Amino acid sequence: MPIDSLRVPSTVSTDARLATRAEARSMASPSSSAPASEPAGGPAATRFPAPLASHEVVVSGCVKRRHSFDLCALKRLPTQLTGALDVVCLSGRKVRSASDYKGVRLSALLDVAQLRMPQARDFTRAFVLAQGADGYTVMFSWHELYNTPVGVGALVVYERDGQPLGDDEGGIGLISTGDLRVALRQVRALKRLCVHLADSPPP
Ligand SMILES: Nc1nc2c(c(=O)[nH]1)N[C@H]1C(S)=C(S)[C@@H](COP(=O)(O)O)O[C@H]1N2
Ligand SMILES: [Mo]
Numbered sequence: 001m002p003i004d005s006l007r008v009p010s011t012v013s014t015d016a017r018l019a020t021r022a023e024a025r026s027m028a029s030p031s032s033s034a035p036a037s038e039p040a041g042g043p044a045a046t047r048f049p050a051p052l053a054s055h056e057v058v059v060s061g062c063v064k065r066r067h068s069f070d071l072c073a074l075k076r077l078p079t080q081l082t083g084a085l086d087v088v089c090l091s092g093r094k095v096r097s098a099s100d101y102k103g104v105r106l107s108a109l110l111d112v113a114q115l116r117m118p119q120a121r122d123f124t125r126a127f128v129l130a131q132g133a134d135g136y137t138v139m140f141s142w143h144e145l146y147n148t149p150v151g152v153g154a155l156v157v158y159e160r161d162g163q164p165l166g167d168d169e170g171g172i173g174l175i176s177t178g179d180l181r182v183a184l185r186q187v188r189a190l191k192r193l194c195v196h197l198a199d200s201p202p203p
Contacts, residue, residue: 003090003180052133053167054189057156061195062126063113071158071172077104077112080155082177089183101175103157106130106193107145115142115195125198130174133189138174140185153177156190 056070082101088094110128117123126142145151154176158165165171170188179185 051168051170052189053169053171054133054173054191055171057109057172057190057193059109059113059193059195061128062116062197063110063195064116065113067109067113069109069112069156074104074156074158074172077108079104082153082155082157082175085177085182087175087183087186088181090181092181095183095186098160100159100161101155101157101177102159103155103175105151106140106154106156106174107151109156109193110145110195113195117197122197125200127196127198129192129194129196130185130187130190131192131194132170132187133191136187138185138187140176148178150176150178154185 056068057074059067059069079102082098082103084097084099085101086094087096087098106128115123115126117126123142128140128142128145129137130140131137140150140154145154155174157173157175158171160169165173170190172190174185174187174190175182176185
């Protein structure tokens with residue numbers, strides 16, 4: 001199925017949250033049309049709560065040791081840079097261009113936690129759900145991560161263009177540079193990586 005046919009109908013706005021954030025920013029700026037008398041933390045802050053951020057990622061599910069990685073733990077793993085990349089949504093809209101994200105391979109976290117598979121060949125039907133603080137969830141198969149070039153570019157990231165990802169950008173995140181539309185499997189405020197086994201009906 002071509003990627004463009006997966007676009008959601010225009011009546012459903014997947015990017016409503018972005019519009020809301022842009023609106024929040026413009027309301028917070030000094031040139032805002034909001035009344036000058038509006039107190040800090042007033043009505044605008046009530047309507048637009050602080051964005052969710054992650055400071056640690058928990059690896060759970062079919063693993064030998066459930067493991068939690070904070071920023072220090074992530075920085076102890078081998079680092080990887082993405083190089084220049086455009087973050088493009090399903091609609092084709094460019095969310096941003098970055099010259100570099102810094103992070104570690106998603107598979108490096110799984111290697112520390114070690115997969116726990118009932119049968120030797122079960123890894124062939126293993127998959128990982130990566131979830132953000134708001135519940136946004138994306139999936140990677142074991143094969144993508146360990147047996148295709150996609151895995152090489154699937155990174156848990158904590159810096160962009162030499163700057164730490166601030167809380168307003170979600171803190172720790174996930175990016176998959178091998179994807180055609182990178183924004184979709186970019187998870188802001190990455191909280192959980194959960195390893196599952198897909199059901200296998202009896203032959
Ligand atoms: N946690 C989380 N990550 C998310 C989303 C989301 O709703 N929640 N939306 C995705 C979509 S559809 C887009 S276009 C990009 C937007 O990038 P940004 O949130 O970094 O601006 O985030 C992606 N990652
Ligand atoms: Mo999007």
